[in-house]
Amino acid sequence: MDSLITAAARALAAGDPLGALNRVALRDDAPALALRGIAMAQLGDFVRAKALVRSAARAFGPKEAVARARCVVAEAEIALVSRDLGWPAKALDAARATLEAHGDRVNAAHARYLQVRRLLLIGHLDEAERLLAELDPTPFPPALRAAHELVVAGVALRRIRTGTARVALARAELAARHAGIPALTAEVESTFLALSTPAARLFARGEERPLMLEEVEALFASRALVVDACRHIVRDAGTAVSLATRPVLFALARALGEAWPADVSRDTLVAQAFRGKLADESHRARLRVEVGRLRKVLRTLAGVSATKRGFALVPHRAHEVVVLMRPVEEKHAAVLALLADGESWSSSALALALGASQRTVQRALDSLATAGKVRSFGRARALRWMTPPVPGFATILLLSASLPSD
Structure with missing residues (x-):
């Protein structure tokens, strides 16, 4: 590798894409094409970056398996950053295996982190955690250690484990500072914001207040029955029942949760569950059917008792019923x-x-x-x-x- 290629690679590693381009912008050999592609990605021109990286992969000869694998990893990262989540995961996994077989542990680990970050984006947390557990970040350079801790924090935030997330972000901040890459430091700071801004609103006994993520975690561990309108789940400290695919049942559960400990009239429940339709005998009959279904799905958490004017929620173990609402009410x-x-x-x-x-x-x-x-x-x-x-x-x-x- 010549001195210009080495200098350009070092500039990219330090987060200086313009410095890298100053050295290789006019070159069309395979290493220069790959570095130009990565530089364009850092500058935000993902279409040009993908084209350059693909050209580099074709330019490398069949005997340069490691270089071609690195191009596959670079293209996968460009796809991830540009939120093109449909790229072939098998190609990335094959590239990672090639890098591991040739002793390039750092780039192989980087490929693994890209896989985990994609899984995190699409909500496959169990698989993301499994792959993450296979990696030990200790021997990696600071930038990769920061990436590791950001992924750990991302999984923890989705799981509502704020203590784990805070510790991981503190380690990520230290590693990003050692790496000296401003964009990496900014990503850590941006993730920290999730812990210091309201994540939801709590509605209980007619009163509403904002909740931080740590307070949400404490609420989930408390003895309250939580009707979670953020993820359409009804839960207490030991059990969670998803109603994400049953909007009518969740609408009933939310109406009953907001009224607790009082009951809700049949007319109000019809309006809530059936979108404002006037309550006639057919709607009252349908309401009885839906309430029966709600009783069945919530049987481990609460009962739904009939009253003179409607229905009321009766938790089995919880001492209180609360509704966790989205920070901003928005259909989409x-x-x-x-x-x-x-x-x-x-x-x-x-x-x-x-x-x-x-x-x-x-x-x-x-x-x-x-x-x-x-x-x-x-x-x-x-x-x-x-x-x-x-x-x-x-x-x-x-x-x-x-x-x-x-």
């Missing part, structure tokens, strides 16, 4: 929560992360765009969506995650 809050990271997303990546159809996501984006809450740029398959972060709120509770019992 989950889409906004993903877009709040400040990156540009395609509708297909949003659909993958949300576990929804692309048509459903596109309708949500069109609605949000009409309301001026998101904006798009590009055309056709290059179309991307962005929005500024929701000011003053953390969006952790709106992101997909496995249930504690999963």
